[in-house]
Amino acid sequence: MNITDKITELKEQKNALILAHYYQRPEVQEIADYVGDSYYLSKVAKDSPNKMIIFCGVKFMAESAKILSPNKTVLLPASDAGCPMADMASSEPLAALKKQHPDAAVVCYINSTAEVKAECDVCVTSSNALSIIRKLPNKKIIFLPDKNLGEFIAKQIPEKEFILWNGFCITHKKVTPDSIKELKAIKKDALVLTHPECESAVRDLSDFIGSTGEIISYAKKSKASDFIIVTEQGVLHQLKKENPDKNFYVPGNTMTCINMKKTCLEDIYECLKYESNSIELDEELRLKALTSLENMHKYVG
Ligand code: 13P
Ligand code: SF4
Numbered sequence: 001m002n003i004t005d006k007i008t009e010l011k012e013q014k015n016a017l018i019l020a021h022y023y024q025r026p027e028v029q030e031i032a033d034y035v036g037d038s039y040y041l042s043k044v045a046k047d048s049p050n051k052m053i054i055f056c057g058v059k060f061m062a063e064s065a066k067i068l069s070p071n072k073t074v075l076l077p078a079s080d081a082g083c084p085m086a087d088m089a090s091s092e093p094l095a096a097l098k099k100q101h102p103d104a105a106v107v108c109y110i111n112s113t114a115e116v117k118a119e120c121d122v123c124v125t126s127s128n129a130l131s132i133i134r135k136l137p138n139k140k141i142i143f144l145p146d147k148n149l150g151e152f153i154a155k156q157i158p159e160k161e162f163i164l165w166n167g168f169c170i171t172h173k174k175v176t177p178d179s180i181k182e183l184k185a186i187k188k189d190a191l192v193l194t195h196p197e198c199e200s201a202v203r204d205l206s207d208f209i210g211s212t213g214e215i216i217s218y219a220k221k222s223k224a225s226d227f228i229i230v231t232e233q234g235v236l237h238q239l240k241k242e243n244p245d246k247n248f249y250v251p252g253n254t255m256t257c258i259n260m261k262k263t264c265l266e267d268i269y270e271c272l273k274y275e276s277n278s279i280e281l282d283e284e285l286r287l288k289a290l291t292s293l294e295n296m297h298k299y300v301g
Helices: 003-014 026-031 038-047 059-068 091-100 129-135 147-156 177-186 212-221 235-242 265-274 283-300
Strands: 016-021 034-036 052-056 073-075 105-109 122-124 140-144 161-164 191-194 226-230 247-249
Touching: 003 016, 003 026, 003 265, 016 026, 016 038, 026 235, 026 265, 034 038, 038 052, 038 059, 038 212, 038 283, 052 059, 052 265, 059 073, 059 283, 091 140, 105 129, 122 129, 122 283, 129 147, 129 283, 140 147, 147 161, 177 226, 191 212, 212 235, 226 235, 235 247
Parallel strands: 016 034, 016 052, 052 073, 105 122, 105 140, 140 161, 191 226, 226 247
Antiparallel strands: none
């Protein structure tokens, strides 16, 4: 039996659900029951009846699933798959910032630790940050940890005042405006589709800015046939699969998230077999972090 068949057999025996983010390796995306962006996967994990979830992504994703579903077993196949951006924010300096701005709503990107979520009013992803922040009654917003997503949202809601944390994604920071311009000089008709975690000089060169899921649906609906994709290269798998007649180009060859690529089929098999790498959270912390995630799901409806 090959590894794929072994995973499928065990998954059925244990009635487990395999979720994979769009940045995962192609073979991991192929074995998953659902593939999606951060918001979609959070919703599937929360709403699914399965008691065991194998979350092929990074720690904050599996942790968010556990916060929302404490009675489910949530396993992270690559136990050391973290998100450096999530680790750029911590609860102590956040508590100090909150004291300075007691009237501000505290909004955290889902790419944050449970400790940070516990200090926040509402959690957002790149697909819903704009609509959720627009709905908040507060004029002042503390947004963390991604300053790039924060800037992108702040520009579209000029009536609110934003206090931005100084975090960033090391993967999206690697792409340069020149690498996009060079590609655009060759592929003149290509549309530039960019993730908001990129810096403003890169966002300014874009035709569309959105989450991984939004980039994929934009390319699918578009009448254009050529696209320059400015996010982690894992999205190319679904883009090519869903659009075999369209062309996708990447600026440079730098946009690989090493943490997202840590999960291999062998890890999924081991994790399913031994039920290892289970996410466990202190109950007091989980309850504190729960509010911000529940609020996100309530706002999106
Ligand atoms: P989305 O899937 O929500 O676009 O997020 C991208 C990301 O960087 C996840 O770590
Ligand atoms: Fe974190 Fe960036 Fe990797 Fe997403 S792509 S998991 S934000 S380091």
